[in-house]
Amino acid sequence: MIPQGTISADSHIVEPPNCYVDFIDPKYRDKAPRVVRQEDGGDIYLVEGMKRSAPIGFIDGAGLTVAERAKRAKKMQWSEVRPGGYDAKARTAFMDRDGIAAELIYASLGMALCIHRDMDYKDACMKAYNRWLQGFCADAPDRLFGLAMTAVRDVDSAIEDFRRAKEMGMAGMMMPGFPGYEDYDHPDYDALWQCATDLDLPICFHILTARGGGIYDQRRGHPVNAFLGIIRAVQDVVGTIVLGGAFERFPKLKLVCAEGDAGWMPHYMYRMDHAAFNHAQDGIIRGLSKLPSEYLKS
Numbered sequence: 001m002i003p004q005g006t007i008s009a010d011s012h013i014v015e016p017p018n019c020y021v022d023f024i025d026p027k028y029r030d031k032a033p034r035v036v037r038q039e040d041g042g043d044i045y046l047v048e049g050m051k052r053s054a055p056i057g058f059i060d061g062a063g064l065t066v067a068e069r070a071k072r073a074k075k076m077q078w079s080e081v082r083p084g085g086y087d088a089k090a091r092t093a094f095m096d097r098d099g100i101a102a103e104l105i106y107a108s109l110g111m112a113l114c115i116h117r118d119m120d121y122k123d124a125c126m127k128a129y130n131r132w133l134q135g136f137c138a139d140a141p142d143r144l145f146g147l148a149m150t151a152v153r154d155v156d157s158a159i160e161d162f163r164r165a166k167e168m169g170m171a172g173m174m175m176p177g178f179p180g181y182e183d184y185d186h187p188d189y190d191a192l193w194q195c196a197t198d199l200d201l202p203i204c205f206h207i208l209t210a211r212g213g214g215i216y217d218q219r220r221g222h223p224v225n226a227f228l229g230i231i232r233a234v235q236d237v238v239g240t241i242v243l244g245g246a247f248e249r250f251p252k253l254k255l256v257c258a259e260g261d262a263g264w265m266p267h268y269m270y271r272m273d274h275a276a277f278n279h280a281q282d283g284i285i286r287g288l289s290k291l292p293s294e295y296l297k298s
């Protein structure tokens with residue numbers, strides 16, 4: 001039973017050095033994401049096929065000032081990572097101190113893996129992460145609730161991932177912004193939405209998990225402008241799934257958008273309805289039986 005207190009709906013782990021190396025399919029072990037020591041003495045997470053590395057100091061950056069985080073990122077080594085990032089027992093001690101009853105756990109390095117171009121490699125990495133995460137959450141099953149990752153290579157493989165995640169005790173699915181097959185409004189995905197509904201597994205979309213929604217993407221003006229634009233990717237997911245009629249056909253489907261704020265949602269619902277009225281006289285577009293905003297309100 002979850003103890004009384006605040007529940008964090010968007011918490012992250014710090015994937016330990018053995019997360020992928022020890023749990024990945026042996027076929028990919030030599031290429032698995034791993035912690036590598038740099039010439040300057042700092043550690044980074046190196047991922048095969050990705051141009052940018054992930055400094056350990058940025059992944060373990062919660063609760064720090066901008067200056068502190070930047071300093072740690074330059075030369076931080078894995079041995080300096082706070083154990084609460086990867087050890088469940090150490091984590092629950094921090095949770096007790098902060099009055100956190102339970103947490104929903106998202107990946108950290110896994111966000112970058114969501115945009116990896118090699119679908120087979122991405123799939124292997126995510127399966128490895130899920131195996132590690134299962135063990136992590138098992139040490140505090142009433143307080144730590146994992147979100148399994150799926151590469152969504154295609155509909156059938158995603159359904160297998162959902163079913164496996166449910167068997168592993170996961171609380172939901174962390175989804176990439178773009179699937180490997182078509183897009184989420186394609187009729188074939190009805191089978192996946194039915195599966196998600198039957199298994200009561202929310203589909204969860206986090207910022208920085210879609211191409212075109214990253215902080216390093218080319219944008220106009222000051223670099224801060226890139227940060228302001230990262231919520232667009234999750235907005236696109238909302239529009240794609242709502243306007244594609246998924247909630248019309250599967251009203252019990254649960255959609256989560258994480259770390260993308262929520263203040264924009266009322267205006268976004270207004271804009272969806274406004275566009276619908278420009279598209280159809282009564283605002284009811286093909287495939288829907290009510291205004292788009294009503295699906296988000298229900």
